Amino acid sequence: MATVDHFSHGALNPAFAFGLAFLGSGLALSCAARGRAAGSAHRKRWLTLASMSLGGGIWIMHFMAMLGFDVPASPVRYDVGLTAVSVLIAGVVVFVGLFVAGTGRPTPARLISGGVFTGLGVSAMHYTGMAAVRVAGTLTYQANLVLASVLVAIVAAIVALWLSVVVRGRGQVFVAGGVMALAVCAMHYTAMAAVRVDLDGHWPDSVHGVTPISLELPITLLASVTVVVLAFVALHTVSAEDRNHPVDLTPIRPPGKWLAKHAPAR
Numbered sequence: 001m002a003t004v005d006h007f008s009h010g011a012l013n014p015a016f017a018f019g020l021a022f023l024g025s026g027l028a029l030s031c032a033a034r035g036r037a038a039g040s041a042h043r044k045r046w047l048t049l050a051s052m053s054l055g056g057g058i059w060i061m062h063f064m065a066m067l068g069f070d071v072p073a074s075p076v077r078y079d080v081g082l083t084a085v086s087v088l089i090a091g092v093v094v095f096v097g098l099f100v101a102g103t104g105r106p107t108p109a110r111l112i113s114g115g116v117f118t119g120l121g122v123s124a125m126h127y128t129g130m131a132a133v134r135v136a137g138t139l140t141y142q143a144n145l146v147l148a149s150v151l152v153a154i155v156a157a158i159v160a161l162w163l164s165v166v167v168r169g170r171g172q173v174f175v176a177g178g179v180m181a182l183a184v185c186a187m188h189y190t191a192m193a194a195v196r197v198d199l200d201g202h203w204p205d206s207v208h209g210v211t212p213i214s215l216e217l218p219i220t221l222l223a224s225v226t227v228v229v230l231a232f233v234a235l236h237t238v239s240a241e242d243r244n245h246p247v248d249l250t251p252i253r254p255p256g257k258w259l260a261k262h263a264p265a266r
Contacts, residue, residue, distance in 0.1 A: 002197040005070045013068035017061045021184045024057015026177035032164040055094035074136040077209030082132035093121025101161040115158030123150045134209040137199035145194030156183035
């Protein structure tokens with residue numbers, strides 16, 4: 001069994017991964033809170049923005065943490081097709097989970113069923129992403145840690161959906177975003193602890209796939225652009241809602257002047 005290093009760049013990758021998960025979670029919670037306060041015409045739009053933020057944050061966290069994965073005795077490459085599939089899985093399962101929990105009355109049954117579906121989906125996203133890893137050998141997994149990672153994902157998803165329907169205010173969003181980011185990171189590193197690499201006994205001249213560093217720049221740019229676009233769309237939606245429901249800012253007349261104007265003639 002080959003040596004596996006999950007922190008080949010030190011604390012940089014875990015810290016960056018946590019920050020991205022925190023950013024995605026915080027934006028998702030803000031959108032979900034706005035969606036609860038919005039009318040039905042805007043609620044679906046806010047939940048869509050929330051699912052894009054949370055699903056994207058989870059996947060970007062996973063990928064940035066994976067950049068710290070290294071097998072010193074083998075090159076590490078990635079299959080682009082499977083990596084793209086893992087992105088789609090993350091987006092779809094979080095979208096479904098948030099809509100199950102965020103539409104209608106948020107009952108425990110809705111939160112649990114949505115959380116189980118989302119947790120299983122996030123696990124599928126992670127292991128699909130791991131299936132994209134190419135080394136000079138075979139990746140296997142320790143069954144008990146795989147099960148533990150799935151359970152952590154389900155619990156984290158239930159907590160995330162619960163927070164999405166109860167959190168209000170900036171302070172609560174900040175704290176809840178940190179809790180969600182920690183839960184996502186815990187799931188990822190529990191799953192990574194299950195990985196075992198068995199080399200095939202010789203160093204191949206070519207392990208098919210792209211290098212991690214060749215994916216780092218485009219994924220980082222994609223994450224940056226996505227955050228900017230989501231923030232812009234969220235602000236635009238807020239402005240549109242404010243235009244549709246303007247606040248009456250007409251100055252209130254002092255009572256004395258109003259009474260004098262409307263007093264009966266003598």
